[in-house]
Amino acid sequence: MSPDRPAPSHVIAHLSDPHLRADGLFAGRIDSAARLRECLERVAASGERIDAVVVSGDLTATAAPAAYELLRGILEPAAQRLGAALVVVAGNHDERRPLARALTGADSDAPLDTVTTIRGLRILGLDSCRPGYHSGGLSDEQYDWLSGQLATPAEHGTLLVMHHPPLAYRSTLMQLLDFDDPGRLADVVRGSDVRAILGGHLHAPTFGALDGIPVFVAAGVSYVDDAAAPRRALLAVDGPQSWNLVDVHADQITCTVAPARAHPTWSALSQEVLDLLAEVAGEDRRELFSRKRG
Numbered sequence: 001m002s003p004d005r006p007a008p009s010h011v012i013a014h015l016s017d018p019h020l021r022a023d024g025l026f027a028g029r030i031d032s033a034a035r036l037r038e039c040l041e042r043v044a045a046s047g048e049r050i051d052a053v054v055v056s057g058d059l060t061a062t063a064a065p066a067a068y069e070l071l072r073g074i075l076e077p078a079a080q081r082l083g084a085a086l087v088v089v090a091g092n093h094d095e096r097r098p099l100a101r102a103l104t105g106a107d108s109d110a111p112l113d114t115v116t117t118i119r120g121l122r123i124l125g126l127d128s129c130r131p132g133y134h135s136g137g138l139s140d141e142q143y144d145w146l147s148g149q150l151a152t153p154a155e156h157g158t159l160l161v162m163h164h165p166p167l168a169y170r171s172t173l174m175q176l177l178d179f180d181d182p183g184r185l186a187d188v189v190r191g192s193d194v195r196a197i198l199g200g201h202l203h204a205p206t207f208g209a210l211d212g213i214p215v216f217v218a219a220g221v222s223y224v225d226d227a228a229a230p231r232r233a234l235l236a237v238d239g240p241q242s243w244n245l246v247d248v249h250a251d252q253i254t255c256t257v258a259p260a261r262a263h264p265t266w267s268a269l270s271q272e273v274l275d276l277l278a279e280v281a282g283e284d285r286r287e288l289f290s291r292k293r294g
């Protein structure tokens with residue numbers, strides 16, 4: 001790979017599952033508002049030029065109106081400070097009407113499906129929730145809407161955001177709450193400009209593909225699933241919370257899992273190496289840093 005590889009055309013901060021409560025601790029132990037604020041501080045501390053903050057559902061714990069107001073009060077100023085667009089979708093712990101009231105002012109229980117285009121990159125937010133259920137799916141009307149949107153390609157392609165990822169997660173309990181028809185979704189996106197699908201719901205950084213399209217799942221910023229627990233268990237962990245830094249390049253999209261909380265750090269390089277690297281450029285820089293010594 002060239003040392004002069006161009007920077008990504010777009011950078012997305014993908015967060016998921018804040019499970020906000022305005023009236024106390026989530027599960028009696030997690031200050032989910034503090035967790036979300038801390039994660040957004042980590043996003044800002046990355047120094048990246050973030051184009052969009054994406055939050056893929058389970059925005060609140062119980063869909064209380066006050067929790068949506070709290071969500072808006074945290075997310076909107078944070079996105080504004082970053083100069084980033086804000087894309088949120090509903091999760092199974094959300095309810096459409098209070099979400100719409102808080103975020104758009106609409107008194108509606110229609111699915112909140114959105115289109116956000118940033119310098120030629122299209123982000124389609126899909127409400128993958130089935131009213132009255134924790135499992136996921138899209139209605140006939142939503143599939144038609146998605147087909148209509150995808151009929152016209154975007155310059156840099158399209159990212160789909162949906163709470164329920166179209167993947168088979170290893171937990172047999174979470175499989176009861178999964179997306180109901182990955183095959184139908186694959187039929188709709190096949191041949192389109194969809195380049196990646198961003199999801200949540202699993203509370204574990206999980207990666208797979210739908211008909212060759214990468215699916216990137218962000219873990220919860222509130223709590224994490226103990227992903228290596230026995231398949232029939234469902235155990236929550238207060239850590240390691242993370243967010244996904246999604247780099248969009250012309251020829252590929254990469255997803256890097258980043259800590260959502262601050263941890264002690266140290267420089268992996270000595271000052272001597274840092275000083276040397278500061279003095280050289282181009283291919284010499286690669287030779288200097290890559291070649292083994294001793």
Ligand SMILES: [Fe+2]
Binds near residue numbers: 017019057058203220
């Ligand atoms: Fe969740």
Ligand SMILES: [Fe+2]
Binds near residue numbers: 058091202
């Ligand atoms: Fe969920």
